[in-house]
Amino acid sequence: MQRITELLQGLGSRVTGWIWRLGFAARFFWLTLRHSGTAFRRFYLTIREIYFAGVLSLVIILVSGLFVGMVLGLQGYDTLVRYGSSEALGVLVALSLTKELGPVVAGLLFASRAGSAITAEIGLMKATEQLAAMEMMAVDPIARVVAPRFWAGVVSMPLLAALFSAMGIFGGYLVGVRFIGVDEGSFWSQMQAAVDFQEDILSGIFKSVVFGIAITWIAVFEGYDAPPTAEGVSRATTRTVVTSSLAVLALDFVMTALMFRGI
Amino acid sequence: MMSRKELDLWVGLFVAIGIAALLFLALKVAGQSSFSASHTYQIEAKFDNIGGLKVRAPVKSSGVVVGRVNSVRFDNETFKAVVNMTLDGRFQFPRDSSAKILTSGLLGEQYVGLDAGGDSANLKNGDTLKITQSAVVLENLISQFLYSKAAEPSPGAPDSKAPDSKK
Numbered sequence: 001m002q003r004i005t006e007l008l009q010g011l012g013s014r015v016t017g018w019i020w021r022l023g024f025a026a027r028f029f030w031l032t033l034r035h036s037g038t039a040f041r042r043f044y045l046t047i048r049e050i051y052f053a054g055v056l057s058l059v060i061i062l063v064s065g066l067f068v069g070m071v072l073g074l075q076g077y078d079t080l081v082r083y084g085s086s087e088a089l090g091v092l093v094a095l096s097l098t099k100e101l102g103p104v105v106a107g108l109l110f111a112s113r114a115g116s117a118i119t120a121e122i123g124l125m126k127a128t129e130q131l132a133a134m135e136m137m138a139v140d141p142i143a144r145v146v147a148p149r150f151w152a153g154v155v156s157m158p159l160l161a162a163l164f165s166a167m168g169i170f171g172g173y174l175v176g177v178r179f180i181g182v183d184e185g186s187f188w189s190q191m192q193a194a195v196d197f198q199e200d201i202l203s204g205i206f207k208s209v210v211f212g213i214a215i216t217w218i219a220v221f222e223g224y225d226a227p228p229t230a231e232g233v234s235r236a237t238t239r240t241v242v243t244s245s246l247a248v249l250a251l252d253f254v255m256t257a258l259m260f261r262g263i
Numbered sequence: 264m265m266s267r268k269e270l271d272l273w274v275g276l277f278v279a280i281g282i283a284a285l286l287f288l289a290l291k292v293a294g295q296s297s298f299s300a301s302h303t304y305q306i307e308a309k310f311d312n313i314g315g316l317k318v319r320a321p322v323k324s325s326g327v328v329v330g331r332v333n334s335v336r337f338d339n340e341t342f343k344a345v346v347n348m349t350l351d352g353r354f355q356f357p358r359d360s361s362a363k364i365l366t367s368g369l370l371g372e373q374y375v376g377l378d379a380g381g382d383s384a385n386l387k388n389g390d391t392l393k394i395t396q397s398a399v400v401l402e403n404l405i406s407q408f409l410y411s412k413a414a415e416p417s418p419g420a421p422d423s424k425a426p427d428s429k430k
Contacts, residue, residue, distance in 0.1 A: 165284070
């Protein structure tokens, strides 16, 4: 009996703690949005963060996009050629990149490249009491530190996803047309006939905007909420990568299911 | 730490190539034309059988895409399928044009083919096409073929030479 009560108590305290944290994160999100004025009025702050989140992520996004596209080209050709429809390679590469792989893989890379950096930076600022010092000087740390990073992530993510997709399609073109020798005209024309701007490209961009919001929200919250110790910051950084990666995959499924209209 | 101008330059470059990638996706990959922007009109056609026609399937005339299927519904009074199509306003068709449901390739998806008629008046928004031809259903085709085969008097029936000559 004693054991069961303890077990239930443990479960209860876990669930309450979890819900508390979720509520705190939601209030934090609302606060960030409300204090976003500074991020736009002093746009320089946001530009600096776009540099750190977006520009510095360019290399990894472009290189992995190219390789993902080239692998898609090789594997897709291998399967398509069995059915004598190797010209559909462009369709395969373009659709899988713009609808799914572009936003999702770019989101995962962005979470590990930029999300972790944001968490570590804010967590360290908290640990070294820089945030407290700001409050002493009547500078709102959410407006000065959190909101610019949040908006920088939201702006960078769709651009990075689009670059990833474009680079991947270029990679597929390199392997399919230049290397294997699929006909160039039908590669592009079949792609253009099958890819729809609204349904495929805009839905991919919409996904990447949602991922950008989710990843940076998790990143700034984890940093702000991190215990002000070395161990706390390192744990928060790990949690950011794990939680935001899972969030990207889960949100992707939900959005694909909502957009799915193949009935 | 970088100077402010240098930062602006890098971020500007990043945003510019990001937008260039978006344009590449829109123009080169999706082949976005001015189709959705220009004005359109809607027509309807009734079919006995639409086969596997889907919403957003292309409407083609002479092989060129002139519109898209808007909706497919079942009319419970005539027991026919009513296909609503949106056509590009740049393309006008005579009122007695006919529509049929075709298949691209052997296993490809189905689309609506428009054949221009000879009437001097053109189709207007909300018009219904009079002449339509249903989709070819493979099962019906096969059964027709089998029936016509069975009805034939089978000319080579008493031909028993082949097994004999083997001996």
